[in-house]
């Protein structure tokens with residue numbers, strides 16, 4: 001799907017690369033590669049967190065969620081941190097079904113951010 | 126920014142590490158990042174970094190435990206703990222108690238972060254400068270002290286040499302007395318500072334003879350009672366010559382000059398002190414001096430046989446001499462023989 005303006009996954013509107021760049025102060029290229037790295041790593045970590053939870057390793061699952069949440073906080077992606085905090089609450093309650101749902105939602109946002117970042121670079125905006 | 130520094134950054138999340146690296150990129154610093162705190166500790170131990178950043182919440186070892194471990198080997202390096210704004214105050218307090226130098230809050234702001242790094246590195250630079258300066262001053266003081274010691278030792282040697290002109294004893298007599306005294310002092314367990322002072326000051330024991338007329342000093346044969354009482358004054362004269370000195374060895378020499386003719390039984394001179402009331406330096410030099418005098422030819426006496434001289438000292442334990450020193454003298458037979466041969470009066 002390489003059109004002029006790829007439709008954002010889930011149509012999420014809480015993320016703007018330009019705004020983030022202004023807040024964080026890093027050069028756009030540096031920020032872009034950090035963001036890609038963040039999205040890819042976090043996707044993998046979240047997948048693992050679900051697996052750990054399914055295997056009953058609550059502790060490991062929480063560690064992974066915390067790690068992603070801390071990175072999201074550092075990247076000023078507060079909407080993600082909020083959702084991750086929420087996920088952590090439900091891991092504690094062992095509500096596997098809802099946690100999976102939340103993680104799916106978070107993963108979608110990550111994919112959206114990644115696509116936005118790629119799109120931005122390809123179009124040089 | 127003109128600052129150099131080795132930075133270590135620890136976070137269980139790789140991205141946080143990359144973010145910090147990106148923020149420091151323009152500052153030309155050497156930065157090492159670790160996701161595993163125990164690897165970071167190993168690296169810190171060998172590389173002595175100038176600044177450390179650590180996350181608080183990490184699965185294996187939290188930031189506070191890490192800071193405690195770092196402080197075991199690196200008491201001064203600035204350590205910054207990066208925490209979330211909503212972290213409990215008690216965490217910050219524990220971090221401070223563990224040895225954290227500062228905090229930074231997530232999300233990090235580029236300019237704030239860079240300024241903080243710059244300030245902490247210049248703090249570190251000053252810390253190292255101060256340390257260097259303290260070490261330099263310490264070395265200078267040591268050198269100066271050594272110089273003073275050497276100067277004082279030179280003074281002792283000159284005074285000793287001057288007194289030899291008037292003395293009937295040879296230069297080797299005072300050398301042997303110094304070495305015998307040192308051996309006795311070590312054997313009875315005196316510390317090295319005392320033994321050193323004794324070694325350098327013992328040669329001054331008869332300095333007071335400078336004040337005794339030649340007619341008495343050089344008289345062949347026995348002195349009469351009147352002459353002997355003048356001769357005895359070499360102890361107090363020696364004391365007066367040396368006592369006002371500020372020098373450690375010279376002062377010590379004064380005590381030796383005054384007390385080296387006291388006897389354990391209280392029948393010595395000039396103060397008829399007995400037993401432990403006689404300064405230990407005087408008691409030691411008494412044994413060394415008498416032993417060596419017996420084995421030397423003097424205007425008033427012949428040289429004794431070696432075995433007779435030994436027996437004389439042994440028989441006078443508890444009478445003329447401190448019994449513990451006579452005991453030491455007994456056990457140091459070989460050492461005394463060595464000294465005797467090394468400083469033989471070959472020219473006499």
Ligand SMILES: [Fe+2]
Nearest residue numbers: 330331385386
């Ligand atoms: Fe004497």
Ligand SMILES: [Fe+2]
Nearest residue numbers: 294330331414
């Ligand atoms: Fe003597």
